[in-house]
Amino acid sequence: MQIFATFEYTNLLEIAITELEEKGVSSIYAVPLEPCKKEPRLLDGMNRADGMSFIDKGMILAFMFATVGASKGFVWAWGPVIWGMIGAGAGFLAGLVWSWAIYLVHNRRNKSRIKKGKRGEVILIVTCEADQHAVVEDILWDHRALGLAKTT
Template sequence: MQIIATFEYSNFIEIAITELEEKGITAIYAVPLDLRKKEPRLLDSIHRADGLSFIDKGMIFAFMLATIGASKGFVWQGGPIIWGIVGAVLGFLLGVVLNWLIYLLKREKNQLQLKKGKRGDVVLIVTCEDHQVSVVEDILWDHRAFGLAITK
């Protein structure tokens, strides 16, 4: 049987490996994952999307300000069509700028957490007999495994 677990690289994984070796399990394979070296792309393509959108708030503000501009345009000089278009453009720009500022603030916060020296994750693969599965599983969970999978 193979048990696959993920850990954050720390002393806990070293202790877990030592305990597994003390239990007589020697087929242990640990693979550290590389950290991202480049900043992720900001704009999405049609085939790749990360859920980050800059125009969603822009469209909402464009709708709101276009409605207000069109209704006030009946009173103001220029008419409802002109003021509706002005409201839509201003609302869209306001929403995009607001989204951009929120993105910059979140990015600054995330960059503080994800400094270059941060440790990555480790995938641990343990091959053992069927009767040892519960012992291995308990050891891995006790040493802060993120996730665990058992395969035959």
């Protein structure tokens, strides 16, 4: 039986491997994964999206500002249509600036975390007997495995 587990590369992983060896499990294979070093693309394509959008806040604020501009435009000099369009443009730009600021803050925070020494994850493959799988699973979960899967 094989048990696959993912860990962050910490001392707990080393302790888990040592504990497994003490329990008589000798077939342990660890594969370190390297973190992504490439910057994500700023704009999403049609088939690839990361859930971050720059225009959603802009569209919402454009609607809100256009509504206020059009309603105030009945009193102001240029009329409701012109002030509605000015409000829509100003709201859209405000939303873009807001989204861009959030992106820059989020990106700066992630870069600092990577620079501080964020390590990659490790896949641990343990081959054991069927009667040992419960002990192996308990050891892996006790040492903060991120995920676990088993095959027979």
